[in-house]
Amino acid sequence: MKKALLCCFAIILAMWVAVSPAIALSPDKPGLLPTFYDVPDDLVPGEPGSIIKLESVDAPENARAWRVVYRSQKASGDPVAVSGLIIAPKSPSLGSKLPVVSWAHGTVGGARYCAPSNVPNPVTDFVGYPSFNSTVPNDYGIPGLSTFIKAKYVVVASDYQGLGAGEKHEYAVGLSQARNALDIVKAAQTVTPAGKKVALLGWSQGGLAAVTAGENASYAPDLDIVGIAALAPANPASFVIPEIAGQSTGGPRIGRLILLNTAYTWAYPDLHLSDVFTETGMEAAKAAARQCIQQLSVTGDTAEAQNDKPDMTKPADPSVLFKPTNANLHAWVAKFAENAIGRHLFQSPVLVMQGTADDIIPAASTDLYVKDACKFRAPIRYIKYKAKNHRTLLPAAEDDFTTWIAKRFDNIAAPSNCPDGEIQ
Template sequence: MTSGIHATIGVASPVMAYLRDRAVPALCGGALLLSSWSGAVHAADPADFYAVPEASLAGRPGTLIRAEPVPAPAGAAVAYRILYRSRGADGRPVAVSGVVAAPPEGTAREPVVTWGHGTSGIAPGCAPSRFPRHAFESIGGLHDLLADGDIVVATDYQGLGAGHVHPYLVGASEAHAMIDAVRAARQLPGLRAGRRFASWGFSEGGQASLFTGALARSYAPELTFEGAAAVSAPTELGRLLRNDIGTPAGEVVASFAAWSWSHAYHVPLGEVVQPQALPALEHIATLCSLDPFQRIAVGLSTLAYGGAGPLRPDATGHADWSRLIAANSLPTPRGVPVFLAQGDGDDLVQPSTTRDYARRLCRDGVALDYREIPFASHGGAEMDSAAAASGWLAARLAGARPPSDCAQLAGGATSGDGPAGRR
């Protein structure tokens, strides 16, 4: 696996030409400048990698446009930054970027886990793949997944990296990007990525993973989807936007959603955003949330709202806004096993909302492994659930029968039922 991509550099294809002429010399020459300290995110400007002429977007979803090697994380034999074709929520062709990490070569085709990252911003410069080391460090349980023999792909989502507008918290767009990342990884020479895959994500990525579960079998029938895992996932956007105004995190989410949806779906900002909030919202839309310093900066920027928040009081009842909220809430991955984790100290995604969603999945016949983690915050739940999630994913990709906590949920049990390491 480690030598496969170099062995095929002479193949006459756009991907191989890119690797031959630009990526390999750049890597060998140290042109990818990564921070020596993991607390901050820095990189050389890879703008050329993400540039795709409009005429080049047409093609089958999941087609690899270009790839370049990047430093591999611990436990991986090789890693790449990739650019591939996908479909937006409206079905139009788009280019999407991401990263791939592969374990040491095995004897059979490896299954794939597709990861959805949490909110990083909505501007093109907020793409995690621009900072590969950070992108890999943010993947929950990456070392365990690689040790289990899984190839791991991590999309940036539409509009982050390539493109101009990120459709924030738009489930179909996120799911298409996650699924097409698997298709793209299967085209990287030497990786031996198989047809079987599962999804896993945190926060925005948790929502993306659940929508992947709902859409995978219809969107990519040539692949075999084995299960969706999610932690701290916003499953009911109306509650999220109504209940969290007044908190910095909630106002950042509302700001990103308002700006993104206004540009992606032409919902006039003035119809849902308070007039005095518009300058601050436009500024927040340019900020990223990739490292602790950036998260502090974007949170402090919400102070400009003066405690009133960015949204009009009736924003969630606005016809276009309400339609978008409904379309991107309550994904239902019928016939697909689900792992769902939630911190009971989460002040962004309310535990009661996730609990209601869990019971809804049970009523729909989903085999659900539900974990409510005592005292865990929104981000803390990701760290606390990563081992259990990676174990659950390993079992699904090994063909084991999925467990279900639905009987316990029906009986009122909610907190961490079942051993944390259960598979």
């Protein structure tokens, strides 16, 4: 009887595999990435923001949504296919041009299947990982989505180049992600009543993307960037300041370091894996293209177990992965400086939000950005949230950033409190 049941189960499973749309999978990531995200090389060149692929996805009752692959550019100017989400409210006023919120997500990893749009029911308010509400081992969803849809905004969310579509995600290369976050607005204009008014909302890695987009608004001259709302934005200028970088101890720290160093070698030919990684670290760097951030961090934390007699009673030793000195340090510092935020002229008002207890993006890193950016005298409002960490910042700040964005769309003058900000 047991054999018969197992036989029947095997037949049913085989039938499900044969008919399930999820089994139309990319050959390089079997079981993890649908072929929707695959784009032939000859289809990649084209006008930034033009659509390559589009498919409907489930959305809240008062909205419509699509998963999209569109054309964009890397920081280098090379064309690239990028995936993401486009969400529009139902029944907009006839002939209306709706404001657009472009959400820029935080760190999810370097593998293509880590894309936030590549989850069941991706069109939702933010669901973090780890969380009792999460169904996948990564963050997905959009903070404030319900509020934005109720306000009749179009919402877009880029996965960024190399996550979903494309290869070799240029993690923390701000201009790459900034261009991706702007070009998806252009894509939305072809399928929704999206207008030219745009607010960018970003968190962590996405905060870097959002701020960089505001500092490089000339890339998309047809868009009116009315404001940038940045939650704990990553600031590469702080990566080389030991007293700030040393405060970044929380979350999947080892995974972030592996991904950051690997991704910069993908983006910049003059940087090399051998500059920073040991032989074991080189294997971890390979994993950066195959794993999402939580798994990559566990991989890094347990790297010492590859030794013949590892001492598993001790914390992970970074020296297993990283060399004590970098013979090419000047080139690396130059690239981090190139991606620093707050050092470029910009016009759009900025809302900066930072938790005082953040041990992933330290408050000192964001202080540095605000201090630099305030020198350009554009309106900057800086809010520090007492005792909030990298993740509790999002719900704590939601009323503030949704209200601030609404006022920018209503053409209300933005407040400024440079450089010290306020504590809530």
